[in-house]
Amino acid sequence: MKDAGKKSFSVVIAGGGSTYTPEIILMLLANLDRLPLCCIKLYDNDGERQGLLAPAVKILIEERDPSIEFVATTDPEIAYTDVDFCLAHIRVGKLPMRELDEKIPLKYGVVGQETCGPGGLAYGLRSIPGVIENIDYMEKYSPNCWMLNYSNPAAIVAEACRRLRPNSRVINICDMPIGLEDSFARILGFQSRKQLDYRYFGLNHFGWYTSVKDPEGNELLPKLVGHELKYGNTMPGESMDDYTDHTWYDTALKVKDIVSLDPSMAPNSYLQYYLFPDDMVAHSDPHYTRANMVMDGREKRVFGECARIAEAGTAAGTTLKIGIHAEFIVDLATALAFNTHERMLLIVPNNGAIENFDPEAMVEIPCVVGKDGYEPLSIGKIPTFQKGLMYEQVCVEKLVADAYEQHSYLKMLQAMTLSKTVPSANVAKKILDELIVANEGYWPELH
Template identity: 45%
Template sequence: MKKQRLVVVGGGSTYTIGMIMSLIEEKAHFPLKSITFYDTSAERQEKIAKAAEVILKDKYPELESFHYTTDKEEAFTNMDFAFVQIRTGGLAMREKDEQIPLRHGVVGQETCGPGGMAYGLRSIGDMIEVVNDIRHYAPDAWILNYTNPAAIVAEALRREFPEDTKILNICDMPAAIMVSYAKILGKEIWDLVPEYFGLNHFGWFTDIFDKEGNRLTDDIKNAITKEGFLPEDSEIVNDPSWIKTFKQVETMLHDFPDYLPNTYLQYYLYPGDMTAKEDISNTRARQVINGREKRVHELSDTLTANQTTEGADLEVDIHGCYMIRVAASLAYNTRDTFIVIVENNGIISNMPSDAMVEVPAALSSDGPKPFAVGEIPRFNKGLMEGQLAFEQLVVDGYYENSYNKLLQALTLNRTVVDAPTARAVLDDLIEANEGYWPELR
């Protein structure tokens, strides 16, 4: 097997240590020649990178090269894969994304509703720049993008790079849900074969099978309705917010029992409840700042000081493993099945062909081969069409510098609906995002 040269774009992310542990766990499937971190913030990246250096020295001694840089040419020249995980504006802007909508009585969440729009408009320009930079130095490299909000970013990249067949947009949330299904069934996630359709953070599992073709969907539904549903991914298993999120699946399944829902649908199906439970002074962003970010930075400092992983609390997470298995399937043409984001082109026959949909696909060395879904029911189609219009209008607003398109988008979004509220939220977001968003007219 050829050893791959990997660049992690956004090396200063608090998810990067988990990614390193996943690369170590998965090295038999995706062997590496080199790992490079690239970030625009030298200080943020250095803290994580110094810790990663210790981990790799102890647990991946056969790796030929590890380094970190803020220089684009140094990072991207001659690479094979880029894993892209940027957060324009950082957690400070995420907190504003969540607080501003809450002040107006609507959902405050980083990828859904007004917060998702704000984050998306900040992400688009930086993502386009990253792709252009990579293509300048590594025209044939695979770009695996899991920058949020994935739906809006994927739509913008579809328009900006229509001929680039080596950009793959992906989200780990379906995988995180499948880990919990696997726990219910006493299996591993890799034993499960999902049937799924939707938009990113807006979809449904229609069926779950095992590798032998046995249908397991009803077993999962019965277990959830009788015994509850909990997160199992190591990154979120003990997180009170995620525990509440998975608990909401029981309600969604009770109200709409046909399919198993993506957890993010709670924000669109029960926006009033989701808004009421939030604390504007302790949003999810604040919890991450005081929780995961603090924990990861303390762990990094300890690893750097001790120069050993002995006694360190290091865990592999599905976020990284899923991405790595995707990369392995592309690199070595294994044609394994993963849920990814692709242009519809008839996959869901009663949705627009230009929609960026999230569906299972076999991943080969020449890209994803999506499986046909066919027609979807009217209820799901209606929900998806509204959400798709929102996403596409946001990207229209970015390219056209259009206040009106963004107002239309927020008015359509199920978390807002009310036009005067949409206008008030939009005006506050414009002020908060000065210097990040395009100048609107």
């Protein structure tokens, strides 16, 4: 229950029509003792899609705490007026555009993934104006609001925020490390990732853990890496039947190959797309990608359950569950609201935190979070292998931001050519030209 002695806050969820919205609502409602709320708003420019979720969300809130005001709107002034936190998870173009991001590169034998490779770059160019638009709404109607932005692709979006809105109260985050840390805790025999103390450096979806310690300060990284060299992030005896779908099992297993390239660190599993792109393409179905899985699975499941709740008039017995990524959002909001100085992984300007790396790069590193924002922790120098991989990828992300700012075909072609997932400039050009047609109305006109 809410603590009567604590201030109550108002939040707006930007991207209210997302299938992740009910998970976030459930997490917010489960943590009212930590983050008391007086108002929850949903905001989406697709009122029809948001309307599939809003009646169920209203019931969830009323049954948990009827004192919380609920608003679902497509009007940015209503959404952003008098709010303390914006939880932003917008997807410009929704899943049909994600499907094209994945399938067009696969036609040319290149990684088809929503944040990695050409598809991620295409998504980035679409996402920048949507995120900037929401920042501007926030600054106009609630200038003291914090935006907790986990809109993908997070690295490109963060670079655009750094350039275009450098003084905005935006904190860029990603839930991917939370899933990894849950796996680490399970492998090491702990009930919760929060029982362990982590050190990490890298970029979004592109990094390495350099330390994992137990509550007594004992270093467990060698034990973790030893396990990963044998099993990846799976447990002995597990099979794909133990995962929600085979892609997550394959990803957990592939860590075995990633960690073999540097057994001194535990890698982010997304590195599979950059270090083993040929394997990723070989195991992809160019006619049925992750977007199709989500549309046929998660979308139908969540929208169907929300329709059932709305019809029944109660959320009793619901199959909706709190997602792991939602927990991170509440932790961050609580740290900002109550100055907890919790240490969290954020995507921030390097500014010397990684001593031998581009100071303007948007890096993902531990930060201490309080009421005034975040303070990055010093990482020191990083090894040549990791530094080289990261610098190439940072340049790709910067070139996409250049392409957006300059409406430059050449910069976008350079970004795709430089990507480690693309074999040549010839292939990059073919993919880019097809993506331009697919993204008409979303991308700036490139010339």
